[in-house]
Amino acid sequence: QVQLVESGGGLVQAGGSLRLSCAASGRTFSSSAMGWFRQAPGKEREFVAVISMSGGRTDYTDSVKGRFTISRDNAKNTVYLQMNTVKPEDTAVYYCAARRWGYTKDLSQFGSWGQGTQVTVSS
Secondary structure (H helix, E strand, O other): OOEEEEEOOEEEEOOOOEEEEEEEEOOOHHHEEEEEEEEOOOOOOEEEEEEOOOOOOEEEOHHHOOOEEEEEEOOOOEEEEEEOOOOHHHOEEEEEEEEEOOOOOOHHHOOEEOOOEEEEEEO
16 A cells, blocks of 8 residues: 655735645555645545545545645655635545545545644635
8 A cells, every 4th residue: 555645735815825745655656646634623534635646536525626736646646635725614634545546536445644733715
């Protein structure tokens, strides 16, 4: 399985921007769909965005469409989540995850997870 380490979280004011990164180790990154998920206090972990192995296909949850952008650099084994115009409701721990082969938004189908990075948006 691929090992994942997120970074880039922190405190940001509403309307601001933040870029999360997720560095992967191992040889399976380029053959894995990559996803970002988040979990707010007292809530279940939810899907945020997913990108295909080649980067040619992406999907987002409705609440972040037009504000967040997922991208990947297979040469650097890294996936990114650019977060623009953030809102207080974006506050959560953000996790990246890898799904070997296939493409899905279902978090139960992702086999490798990072430890998460906290994003806090102040109003």
